[in-house]
Amino acid sequence: MRAVGRVRARPKPSAARYLPARQSYASLRAAAADCHGCDLYKHATQTVFGEGKVRAPVMFVGEVPGDVEDLTGHVFVGPAGRLLRKAMEAAGLDARDVYMTNAVKHFKFVERGKRRIHQKPKRIEIQACRPWLEAEIDLVKPHIVLALGAVAAGALLGPSFRLSHHRGEFVRSNTGARIMATMHPSAILRAPDSAARRKATARLVNDLRTIARSLRQK
Numbered sequence: 001m002r003a004v005g006r007v008r009a010r011p012k013p014s015a016a017r018y019l020p021a022r023q024s025y026a027s028l029r030a031a032a033a034d035c036h037g038c039d040l041y042k043h044a045t046q047t048v049f050g051e052g053k054v055r056a057p058v059m060f061v062g063e064v065p066g067d068v069e070d071l072t073g074h075v076f077v078g079p080a081g082r083l084l085r086k087a088m089e090a091a092g093l094d095a096r097d098v099y100m101t102n103a104v105k106h107f108k109f110v111e112r113g114k115r116r117i118h119q120k121p122k123r124i125e126i127q128a129c130r131p132w133l134e135a136e137i138d139l140v141k142p143h144i145v146l147a148l149g150a151v152a153a154g155a156l157l158g159p160s161f162r163l164s165h166h167r168g169e170f171v172r173s174n175t176g177a178r179i180m181a182t183m184h185p186s187a188i189l190r191a192p193d194s195a196a197r198r199k200a201t202a203r204l205v206n207d208l209r210t211i212a213r214s215l216r217q218k
């Protein structure tokens with residue numbers, strides 16, 4: 001009779017073991033550049049770590065870097081980033097007050113001919129990348145965190161959070177920061193026509209204005 005061996009559970013993918021012992025912005029960014037905590041690094045060009053002033057009062061959390069971000073290594077520099085920065089300007093929110101990052105730090109895509117089409121990260125990939133996001137929140141200690149889109153909202157507020165019900169509302173978190181969720185600028189770019197795009201942009205500007213006003217009241 002064959003001996004029945006014990007089946008060893010495969011460890012869950014996680015970035016945890018790549019985190020440096022002493023955490024500064026520079027050490028975190030350098031360590032994240034070599035993260036193999038899940039398989040997404042295999043196809044992406046590079047890790048796209050968060051950027052902005054350490055100790056910025058506001059942190060934006062997007063979903064995952066896009067094509068341009070993957071190629072340049074910088075957050076929110078593609079079409080969605082341009083829309084976001086214009087909306088910040090319209091809302092009177094100073095970009096120097098905002099640290100920007102993503103729930104997942106490697107571009108996830110499928111190739112269609114010459115194009116690389118963004119793919120939504122899986123829950124297991126978001127969880128694997130979570131140690132980086134937690135380390136950024138610990139370091140920056142933002143007063144306000146803005147989740148851009150449902151993926152970031154789920155990562156920050158749990159899978160039961162409904163963006164459609166609670167968009168634009170402040171929620172207290174156990175980090176001490178107040179968290180708001182709004183529509184992702186990429187979703188605005190995908191709106192079916194220019195009227196819908198204008199309406200969605202106006203709502204984004206409105207949410208950013210709420211944040212700018214809240215900063216001024218501090």
Ligand code: URA
Nearest residue numbers: 062063064065066076
């Ligand atoms: N979309 C994101 O969520 N993040 C980026 O950095 C760019 C596009």
